[in-house]
Amino acid sequence: MPNGLFLDIVDPWINWGWLSTHIPYVLAAVQEHITLTLIAVLAGFAISLPLGVLAHRWSSLRFPILTVFGIFYTIPSIALFALLIPYTGLSGTTAEIPLIGYNVLILVRNVLVGLDSVPPDVLDAADGMGYRPFVRLVRIELPLALPAIFAGLRVATVSTIGIVTITAVIGLGGLGQLILRGLIESFHSPLVVATVLSIVLALFADLLLAGAQRFAIPWARQA
């Protein structure tokens, strides 16, 4: 280890002294991380729910919607950030547009899977009971589509938490800021703390959504 020779110190993976004096700094990063993630997932969901319903009702919309967002989804986030910089600069908008677009693809796809999985008999029964189309959608079809929608929300949230770290290259990043600092200063503590916290955040969000799913879909608990 040349570092050890020249500087006569070995940087530990976590310097607890550094961590204990930098707790507010770390918490601020966690907070920015959560905010960036929440905006991306909630806005993505708000866009994809109506889009998914429209594409389910009019199947000619299905292919164009899935293709456009599929192309967007395939493009790496760092390339989209770069393409947006001339227009929206180094800003939250530049970070959120790609993140929201990715979530729209994941969620539209799962809304469609969920709505497609509603058995035709159930729809017949609902029609027979006198449900109008909109009421049938809200009270019968969407609740039955919830398992697929929740599965999409979990994938979207966990991947967003990972990708948010990359927004550090455009000056945001939440925990990604600490990773970038660890890289630039060759200082292990912020790097390890941020990576571990990002994993914990993702697993915690996944668990939280799994809990919400159990609560929202009580009839599926036995299965």
Next chain:
Amino acid sequence: MGETGVNILESVGRWLTDPAHWQGPDGIPTRLGEHLHLSIESVSIGILIALPVGIVLGHYGRFGNLAINISNVGRAVPSFGILVIAFQVFGLGDLPIILALTALAIPPMVTNSYVALREVDPDVKDAARGMGYRELPQLLRVELPLAVPLIMAGVRTSAVQVVATATLAALIAGGGLGRYIVDGLARNDYPRLLAGALLVAALALATELLLAGLQRILVPRGIRLLKAPVASRASTFKTA
């Protein structure tokens, strides 16, 4: 957009058509070669590790929860963090990049191949047994062909994500097309930045199309129409 938009497009076009950017160690062919080399090596190692694990676990149906849980934790790992940690441990060079990309490639392939084998109809397996298939021929000749669509969907997801994430290699002093984006940002060189972004986007889309084609070829003709579209059953993921 307006006038600035046109100017930007023009300068990107000029950058991309400048012969100087098509030769030498920082030329587009070299960077593309580095990008492909890193991606292909990582995906290949990932396939060698992930597919046997997923297929064997799915065939026997044991330790399934363990496999899925490990791969869920694997998905929670931020690609940027794991790349920088690998760089701090192994230093400069391709090794840390390939290790990190391989680690990211494995989870979707394990999950999808496990689910693919689990989803094989038990009646089909019974029928194969009744026809006198032994364990290994049954796995190779009955279960695997039925599982190919989902296994390939996993490989495709991983490969596209590895190509996308290889862009970040430039952040830890690696090569690849990400170099133009990272250098463009550092030098405030917009034409370089945007040309890099376009090249990276084009490569990711080309990978997706190529693998979609490969998937069509590899799926046995007899089972193409049997099941619901793979897209709705495969688990997707995005790391970059």
